[in-house]
Amino acid sequence: MARVRLEPAGVDVEVEPGGRILDAVDARGDGKTVLPVRCRAANCATCLVRVRAGEALLAPPDAREFGVLNMVRATSDQRLGCQLRIVSDTGSEGDESAVVLSVVGPI
Ligand code: FES
Secondary structure, eight states: EEEEEEEEEEEEEEOOOBBBBBHHHHHHHHHOSSOOOOSSSSSSSSSSEEEEEGGGGOOOOOOHHHHHHHHHTOOEEEGGGGGOOOOSSSSSSSSEEEEEEOOOOOO
C-alpha cells in the first residue's frame, strides 16, 4: 500500500500497487471534494495536480495524458490526478510509501 496525501484538503488515501488514486478517492464516500474532476478520462485537465513527493511511486504519463499536459503547458511536476496509478509501494528516499499531491485547481 502507498499512502497518498491530497493537499490542501489534508486527506490521506491508501492505494494498492496497480491501483488508481481516483478510485481510492471515490471510495472515501464522504462527499468531500478533495480532487476536482470532470471527464475522468484525460480530456479536460480539471484534475491537474502538482506532485510534491513520491513521483517514483507513480506510473509515468501515457500518450493521452502527456498530450493534455502539453496542451495546458503543465510544468514538469504536474500530472492529471484522474490518471495517476501507483506502480510501487516502496520508494528510494525519505517516507518511502508517501505520495503528496497538491491540487492546482480547475483550469
Ligand atoms: S478529470 Fe478531466 S482530465 Fe482528469
